[in-house]
Amino acid sequence: MFTNSHTLGLFYNKGITYEGESVLDSVMISRLLTSSTLIFHIIFATIGVGMPIMIAIAEFIGIKKNDNHYLLLARRWARGFTITVAVGVVTGTAIGLQLSLLWPSFMKVAGQIIALPLFMETFAFFFEAIFLGIFLYTWDRFKGKWTHWFLNLPIMIGSSASALFITTVNAFMNTPQGFELKDGKAIEIDPIAAMLNPATPTKVFHVLTTSYMTMAFILAAIAAYSILMKKGGNYHKKALRMTMTAALVFSLGAALAGDLSAKFLAEYQPEKLAAGEWHFETEKNADLIVFGTIDENNEISNEIRLPGFLSFLAGSSFDTEVIGLNDFPEDERPPLWIHYMFDGMVSIGMFSIFISFLFVLLWKWKKGNEFNKPLLWGIVASGPLAMLAIEFGWIYAEVGRQPWILRGYMKIAEAATRADGVAWIFAMFLALYLMLGILCVVVLIRMFKNKPAEAELEKRFPTDRKEE
Amino acid sequence: MSLEVIGISVLWIFLYGYLIVASIDFGAGFFAFYARMKGKEHTMNALISRYLSPVWEVTNVFFVFFFVGLVGFFPDTAYYYGTALLIPGSVAIILLAIRGSFYAFSNYGSKENIGYLFIYGATGLLIPASLSTALTISEGGFLKETDDGVTFLAGKLLTSPYSWSVVFLSIVSVLFISAAFLTYYANRAGDMASREILRKFALFWSPPTIIASLWVFWSLKNHNEEHFMNAMDIWWMFGLSLLFFALATWLIYRRKQFGLAFISVMLQFFFAFFGYGASHLPYILKPFITIGSSVTNEVMGTALIIVFIAGLLLLIPSLYLLMRLFLFDADYVKGKK
Numbered sequence: 001m002f003t004n005s006h007t008l009g010l011f012y013n014k015g016i017t018y019e020g021e022s023v024l025d026s027v028m029i030s031r032l033l034t035s036s037t038l039i040f041h042i043i044f045a046t047i048g049v050g051m052p053i054m055i056a057i058a059e060f061i062g063i064k065k066n067d068n069h070y071l072l073l074a075r076r077w078a079r080g081f082t083i084t085v086a087v088g089v090v091t092g093t094a095i096g097l098q099l100s101l102l103w104p105s106f107m108k109v110a111g112q113i114i115a116l117p118l119f120m121e122t123f124a125f126f127f128e129a130i131f132l133g134i135f136l137y138t139w140d141r142f143k144g145k146w147t148h149w150f151l152n153l154p155i156m157i158g159s160s161a162s163a164l165f166i167t168t169v170n171a172f173m174n175t176p177q178g179f180e181l182k183d184g185k186a187i188e189i190d191p192i193a194a195m196l197n198p199a200t201p202t203k204v205f206h207v208l209t210t211s212y213m214t215m216a217f218i219l220a221a222i223a224a225y226s227i228l229m230k231k232g233g234n235y236h237k238k239a240l241r242m243t244m245t246a247a248l249v250f251s252l253g254a255a256l257a258g259d260l261s262a263k264f265l266a267e268y269q270p271e272k273l274a275a276g277e278w279h280f281e282t283e284k285n286a287d288l289i290v291f292g293t294i295d296e297n298n299e300i301s302n303e304i305r306l307p308g309f310l311s312f313l314a315g316s317s318f319d320t321e322v323i324g325l326n327d328f329p330e331d332e333r334p335p336l337w338i339h340y341m342f343d344g345m346v347s348i349g350m351f352s353i354f355i356s357f358l359f360v361l362l363w364k365w366k367k368g369n370e371f372n373k374p375l376l377w378g379i380v381a382s383g384p385l386a387m388l389a390i391e392f393g394w395i396y397a398e399v400g401r402q403p404w405i406l407r408g409y410m411k412i413a414e415a416a417t418r419a420d421g422v423a424w425i426f427a428m429f430l431a432l433y434l435m436l437g438i439l440c441v442v443v444l445i446r447m448f449k450n451k452p453a454e455a456e457l458e459k460r461f462p463t464d465r466k467e468e
Numbered sequence: 469m470s471l472e473v474i475g476i477s478v479l480w481i482f483l484y485g486y487l488i489v490a491s492i493d494f495g496a497g498f499f500a501f502y503a504r505m506k507g508k509e510h511t512m513n514a515l516i517s518r519y520l521s522p523v524w525e526v527t528n529v530f531f532v533f534f535f536v537g538l539v540g541f542f543p544d545t546a547y548y549y550g551t552a553l554l555i556p557g558s559v560a561i562i563l564l565a566i567r568g569s570f571y572a573f574s575n576y577g578s579k580e581n582i583g584y585l586f587i588y589g590a591t592g593l594l595i596p597a598s599l600s601t602a603l604t605i606s607e608g609g610f611l612k613e614t615d616d617g618v619t620f621l622a623g624k625l626l627t628s629p630y631s632w633s634v635v636f637l638s639i640v641s642v643l644f645i646s647a648a649f650l651t652y653y654a655n656r657a658g659d660m661a662s663r664e665i666l667r668k669f670a671l672f673w674s675p676p677t678i679i680a681s682l683w684v685f686w687s688l689k690n691h692n693e694e695h696f697m698n699a700m701d702i703w704w705m706f707g708l709s710l711l712f713f714a715l716a717t718w719l720i721y722r723r724k725q726f727g728l729a730f731i732s733v734m735l736q737f738f739f740a741f742f743g744y745g746a747s748h749l750p751y752i753l754k755p756f757i758t759i760g761s762s763v764t765n766e767v768m769g770t771a772l773i774i775v776f777i778a779g780l781l782l783l784i785p786s787l788y789l790l791m792r793l794f795l796f797d798a799d800y801v802k803g804k805k
Contacts, residue, residue: 091565
């Protein structure tokens, strides 16, 4: 399908071939290191995109209803947020530099084309960082409460815009356009076309909605857990109702974005959809395979087969022709295990919609009890599960474009660094992430354990206790 | 002005910005730990964290901005520096990561934990040392390009007198810049006890700063004569730098005009840094990358400059607001807000 892949020899610096085990090892280690950095960073990036929205909503309701519970909620969330922001910033810096350190040949070529969104991402991040600093230290500084609330706007814009710009870079790597390759150099560059590539709209939509959704579920999980442990006061009940409503709205958005993404894949990256769905023969009325296992002969067993649904997913009609994996040369097919990632992501998505819908239904239905134990435990599970779905989704998206780093133009193996010492670096970073991960959790728990919400409410808003 | 000159100027301005704000931050970490050890934390550490808390993230962005811009304007740098700096670069990232997150852990999470503060202080001195290797490498002589790709001659770097002079300069400058700023800040806060300690620091670190600068010149002459001669052509920039250094030290010594003293320190480093940068050209990485050969294509370069200007229109007012609220607001500085 991609005949231009033969021009790849041009990327081979000074005619070196990449045969031989030692080089292959360094490619593999570069991949592993990049994956671990991203897998770790994505947790904090997702929080970074989702959290400002949730804080802004809570503060908005608090001011609007003149309800100190929500104001305290916003404050406590913001306090925990500072810790995750710190880890997010440092791991983001790491991935930014690792791009050049681990994939120098890739950056030499693609750097010319993706410089613009990378640059814009930094600006958005800068903008956010400035206002986040102001926001966190001006809670009691302005006379009007709304003045402080308005600081939320640049933070939300900055965090979502940086997600947008960096996602266009990833989208570009999936569906590159806006340049031509000549002698291993990019020419005829159109930076805007490269940013607004076919993958951009669905990817950005999906990234933003799932980040908002995940954050809502994580905060809901914390509230639900508090209620379960201490039978919770009004503070936690309000928090849970608010976060679950937001979670329902955002997860419906995420489902819509997911559906549009599948349609995008069917049209522009059929090999990713086909590998994820174990779909080998090009056909109409293609079956959707849910769960199941596959053996080395590509025989599928234990699956649930939904007749015609893959066609429906790909083009809203059972007559849509879905391209199968057999249409692609063997060395250009993504690994088949990404099916499990796809299943995991979609199942968790379904569970999220179900549980948030059930909660809102029981709450609005006068006779229901939305605070019943099994449901609360379900919500507790939904937080970490949502984050897991983010990881599954990204692994699916990234491994699904293997073996390409720049789909159709450059394969992973030609892009990796040829410097020595990658294995050592990998071990060092792994230790770093392990340490940061553990400390982050420890610090966060300690931060809130000794300062229960009720006590803080009394301290901060002393006159308010009469209301309850 | 041509695209490459604009590009490199933009980058150099941001690197200079990082040099100043990061030095304050790095040095502050060291002083905070020192004060804790001496049992003077209550005055000085409150002062330091009042300044650092709202701005520490912004510091980091200056750096990110620099390397993203560098790869954007000069994509070839990604290939050479990327390959050469795999190990020193990764070490710097790890140190930065530890430092950034430990700041948050110790400041927001667990104030009583001295381990976090120690690591925070120690990394503040190791990071400038590891980052300065990138500048050293740019002088040439530490990379070898063969058919196999680019090799970093780590042994050569570790035994080079020039390399050590740069490392030494980076560490003492960090302590000097930081002390000069914090003296000013303490003075504004009316915190005379901290001011006196920090003033002593500033005076203590000023002779090593100037000795290290001269050492760098001397070893540059041996390492890269061409660069040294270029620097001599614009000797007046380094002369101005020395003049501002003298003014700053004198003001701090006489306990006068700490604000002006810090501005002099900024100008001292401005002239030294831009003099260094200007005499470094046309090479970005000798002998592989010159600014003419590696500049990005025109369309992308123009797009980057447009975005850069638009970005500045957004950032300058925001930075002004940040400074007004936390740096120039007397009540905040004094801890009343």
